[in-house]
Amino acid sequence: MNVCEVSMENSVVILNDMRRKSELDGNYSMPNKRRKQEIILLGRSKMGKTTIQNVIYDSLYCPPQSQIRNSTLAPIARRVGGLNIIDTPDIFDNHNTLSTCHVTQHGLAIDGFQIPFTSGNLPLFGFVFNIRQGINSEDITAILNFKKKFTRFSRKMFLILTHCEEKTENQRLELIEEFFNHSRFMDNHVRQFFERGVLCMGCIRRESLESGNRKALNFEHNQVLQMRAEFIRRCQDNDSAIVIPFTYSSTSRGPSFLRRYCSTDNYWFWFLYILIWCSIPMILFIYVHFPIRCDQKTRLPNAWKNYTEQNQCPAFFY
Numbered sequence: 001m002n003v004c005e006v007s008m009e010n011s012v013v014i015l016n017d018m019r020r021k022s023e024l025d026g027n028y029s030m031p032n033k034r035r036k037q038e039i040i041l042l043g044r045s046k047m048g049k050t051t052i053q054n055v056i057y058d059s060l061y062c063p064p065q066s067q068i069r070n071s072t073l074a075p076i077a078r079r080v081g082g083l084n085i086i087d088t089p090d091i092f093d094n095h096n097t098l099s100t101c102h103v104t105q106h107g108l109a110i111d112g113f114q115i116p117f118t119s120g121n122l123p124l125f126g127f128v129f130n131i132r133q134g135i136n137s138e139d140i141t142a143i144l145n146f147k148k149k150f151t152r153f154s155r156k157m158f159l160i161l162t163h164c165e166e167k168t169e170n171q172r173l174e175l176i177e178e179f180f181n182h183s184r185f186m187d188n189h190v191r192q193f194f195e196r197g198v199l200c201m202g203c204i205r206r207e208s209l210e211s212g213n214r215k216a217l218n219f220e221h222n223q224v225l226q227m228r229a230e231f232i233r234r235c236q237d238n239d240s241a242i243v244i245p246f247t248y249s250s251t252s253r254g255p256s257f258l259r260r261y262c263s264t265d266n267y268w269f270w271f272l273y274i275l276i277w278c279s280i281p282m283i284l285f286i287y288v289h290f291p292i293r294c295d296q297k298t299r300l301p302n303a304w305k306n307y308t309e310q311n312q313c314p315a316f317f318y
Helices: 003-025 047-058 139-148 151-156 169-180 183-187 206-211 215-235 256-261 266-299 300-309
Strands: 037-042 077-079 085-087 101-104 107-110 115-118 124-130 157-162 198-200
Touching: 003 206, 003 215, 037 047, 047 077, 047 085, 047 124, 047 157, 047 215, 077 157, 124 139, 124 151, 139 183, 151 157, 157 169, 169 183, 169 198, 198 215, 206 215
Parallel strands: 037 085, 037 124, 124 157, 157 198
Antiparallel strands: 077 085, 101 107, 107 115
């Protein structure tokens, strides 16, 4: 038996031991089957979207080696309990714009694939970002372009930072503050855009598994269990369950409240809009003319009456 085979055998033994320990602890979280919720994971490729989907299904998931890892080519949905997690292809082009990602009247279209919004309600969205390599100017531009395109979905938006398995809870909180304290993010109110807050995720590292490092694996798995439980809780809490109807608007310009109500299908809005504009000339005419005639009538009732009788016309014409 060579070194590689021994290493693989040790890895399997370690994973089985960790799985038995998790089952005995009884603290293993799974999404509630009765609380139906959907989250769409968005971002570049190689950010960890597929890993999030797999870790929610199995906390001991370990991704394959990077050189054989494939990019997601089409949206893939996976339901775990009542939580439906949708993995998506890269939504950015080479210029960090979202040219292949469009909101349509049917839902979200990515690279020609359609993700419908179930029952016409907005799902949750998670913008996934890999913090392992830090953040550069291209990343900042991509995030700002994403914010610009998805502004009207901010009430359902999470930021998800991946590769956090080696960080403690306090270190993760510091990481979040450091992320949002970047000057360009502060100037563009990026923190306020992610109204559902920030989630951290990770998985056990292949390096730790292949080396048979039990201490590292136990630490990483404990962090994964914490982050995974928080992810499930936040995706199925009462705030996430608030129903926000989806109204399609072909333009993204203007304030969010106008984009919400100025849909071509909103007939009541356009009826009131036309009624108000048609009423303005009449209101101005009454304001300018009616008070003067009324005052004259009040001060000179006899003269007013005689004038109207002699000319045989109603008083309101004058």
